[in-house]
Amino acid sequence: MQMKIISFLVSLFLTIAVTAQQPVYTITNNNLTPAAKEASFSVSIIPDKVATAFNLFVQNTEKKRIGLQITHQELGLLVDTSFTDEQFKCRYNFDQVQDGYYQLTLISGKERIVKKIEINTVSMRQVVIQ
Numbered sequence: 001m002q003m004k005i006i007s008f009l010v011s012l013f014l015t016i017a018v019t020a021q022q023p024v025y026t027i028t029n030n031n032l033t034p035a036a037k038e039a040s041f042s043v044s045i046i047p048d049k050v051a052t053a054f055n056l057f058v059q060n061t062e063k064k065r066i067g068l069q070i071t072h073q074e075l076g077l078l079v080d081t082s083f084t085d086e087q088f089k090c091r092y093n094f095d096q097v098q099d100g101y102y103q104l105t106l107i108s109g110k111e112r113i114v115k116k117i118e119i120n121t122v123s124m125r126q127v128v129i130q
Helices: 002-021
Strands: 042-047 053-059 066-072 076-083 087-093 100-108 111-119
Antiparallel strands (some): 066 076
16 A cells, blocks of 8 residues: 555656646737738838938839838928839939938838838038147
């Protein structure tokens, strides 16, 4: 009888020890909205290294009509155009625009891609003593 109790306690101890070493997985989901579907077009924005400008590339394989808008927080709508090309490439020069936050929005039906752009001019002063 004692042997059965001891073997039971040993197997119980081993079971608890093995179970304690197993990782505990928990999943929390605070965002209960369904995952967004990938857009049917892709966007790349590449800043220009020389000027205050950027190059916009849009890959539109389905040749849908895509609306392009660039807005400023205070000045409002600056660019409003649309295209249906398979590949859209354009360079936007911001040398003469006001500093601040700009928003680039691409819209095709219910699909929408929004990119934020910040223009911040830094002036450098130099003192030369001769």
